[in-house]
Amino acid sequence: MTPDSSSIPCHIVAGPLGVGKTSAILSYLREHASHQRVGVLVNDFGPVGLDSTTLQAEAPGTQVLNVPGGCICCTMLAELPGCIRRLISEQALDRLIIEPSGMASPAQVIDLLRSLQDELNILLHPAIVLLGAPEFDEEMFARMPFFHMFCEAADILVFNRCDQTDTSKIDRAKLWADQLDPPKLCVVTTTHGQLPAELFDLPAASPEANETLDTSPTDHRHNDHVDHSHHHGHDDDHHHHHDPSIHPGGFILEAERCFEEEVLLVNLMRVCQQGIAGNEVLRLKGVFHTSAGWQSLEIANGEISFRHSAHRRDNRMEWITKPGVVDQAQMLMEIDRPLNWQEIADSLNVN
Ligand SMILES: Nc1nc2c(ncn2[C@@H]2O[C@H](COP(=O)(O)OP(=O)(O)OP(=O)(O)O)[C@@H](O)[C@H]2O)c(=O)[nH]1
Ligand SMILES: [Mg+2]
Structure with missing residues (x-):
């Protein structure tokens, strides 16, 4: 089954702590909230929910819901379906944007949303993942599972905070990203999360496209390869990525x-x-x-x-x-x- 044409386009805007996820969503809302009914779900790392406060204050017409904190990397998975149901029952939405916490594995959030598409009548669009351009380092990105986790889950890879580094590093980052396999649908360099509006209109992945693929950048099977090995003592069967000393x-x-x-x-x-x-x-x-x-x-x-x-x-x-x-x-x-x-x-x- 595939979601019908009335399905609500659903976008994930993910990335490490402080990389510019909320800035990217705000930037979209500033351009589009006057003519689209956008719902935003934010899963902040802490117990308070500062991002939903910021979004509500700066984009007053937008439906914003904070997915409450708890375990900083996995709460969203348990709470997400109920929160989406709440948002879409309150108002007919043209678009739904989800910001997982910088501690969450985007692949797990994508897997969950994919499994809920029919039930919630949402249509998952290409995952937008931001990374900090100043932090780009070929070796570190290749070596560290943390960056891997974000890179692999990205359909659209964005290097943000380009104002904080030099052009040679930005060029290197772009070159590196253009050579990733499977290839990304799109690689973008930007500041303050400003994204071309067309990124939000790129088509959703269809199951058929995933099966044919030579370049199928919307192929999410790579999510299966994300390292889920770090487990630290919850009695349910969640696997965690976050450092227990955080x-x-x-x-x-x-x-x-x-x-x-x-x-x-x-x-x-x-x-x-x-x-x-x-x-x-x-x-x-x-x-x-x-x-x-x-x-x-x-x-x-x-x-x-x-x-x-x-x-x-x-x-x-x-x-x-x-x-x-x-x-x-x-x-x-x-x-x-x-x-x-x-x-x-x-x-x-x-x-
Ligand atoms: N100089 C500069 N600052 C940026 C840029 N993008 C975001 N910021 C700033 O970086 C800080 C963090 O940005 P956010 O958009 O809140 O980042 P986030 O990824 O949502 O952060 P968390 O939700 O806490 O993980 C804010 O003070 C932003 O104004 C950028 O491109 N350049
Ligand atoms: Mg944020």
């Missing part, structure tokens, strides 16, 4: 609480550079009511960024640390700690 955390605080902007920024800079109590902060994102208005603050790829946010409902933040856990109280103490100017001067080597 720990998510998060909090939500009332909107009335107002943070000093300067204090937040300086403390976040320290947290980004030095970590917390021997733990590296791999990713952090939050929206805060600050003395300078509502701000969205992030640590991604070892850099801090901040901008105004349209969110007003509450202060919220989530993070991932390694190798130890950083709990809510500890994180709050770190980011709201009174500034010690002597310590700051020392760390900057200023007398």
Whole structure:
């Protein structure tokens, strides 16, 4: 059975932590949400769901649903069918976009969605997978199962954050990607997740196409080869890809609480550079009511960024640390700690 023509086109936008998945979805919504009813399902790594907050604030007409956290790499699989049912029962959708957590195996999400196509009346379109152009390294990509997992699952491979590296690396990445076997449907280089709109109109894979193939780039059989070997102690039969030394955390605080902007920024800079109590902060994102208005603050790829946010409902933040856990109280103490100017001067080597 194949889904009929009324099926809702369904797109997966996957990729490692902080690579630009939400940016890519936002970029699509900015262009298309005024004339399409788009539903977005986001599976954030943490317990709070910052991405759905951002998407809701920046694309107000869009139906956004957060697939709640739990085990950071596999919750989505259990919750996904129910969440899709909820989204499509609330409103007739022209398109459904799914952002799996950067810790999730995209192949597992694709397998699940494929098996649900008829039941949910969705039609799975080519999987869009983003990788960071600055991180491109032929040897590392070939050697590390983590990158393999993303590359193999991609039908459309996107090298994002091209503004953060030089053109020779971008050219090398593209050349490398063009030679992958089976070949990708399309390889794109971009910044801030800006994708050509046509990518979302590339046809879905048909089972027949998978059987004929010489170049069949939409062939998903390669998903079978993804390494599912890393198993770590759940009593169900899920196989996990995430490093067990990676720990998510998060909090939500009332909107009335107002943070000093300067204090937040300086403390976040320290947290980004030095970590917390021997733990590296791999990713952090939050929206805060600050003395300078509502701000969205992030640590991604070892850099801090901040901008105004349209969110007003509450202060919220989530993070991932390694190798130890950083709990809510500890994180709050770190980011709201009174500034010690002597310590700051020392760390900057200023007398
Ligand atoms: N300089 C630069 N920054 C980018 C680019 N794309 C995204 N960013 C920034 O990188 C940070 C992470 O981007 P997101 O779109 O949230 O990434 P994500 O993959 O959804 O992150 P997670 O859902 O947490 O895994 C944000 O601060 C973005 O503004 C890019 O091409 N260049
Ligand atoms: Mg995201």
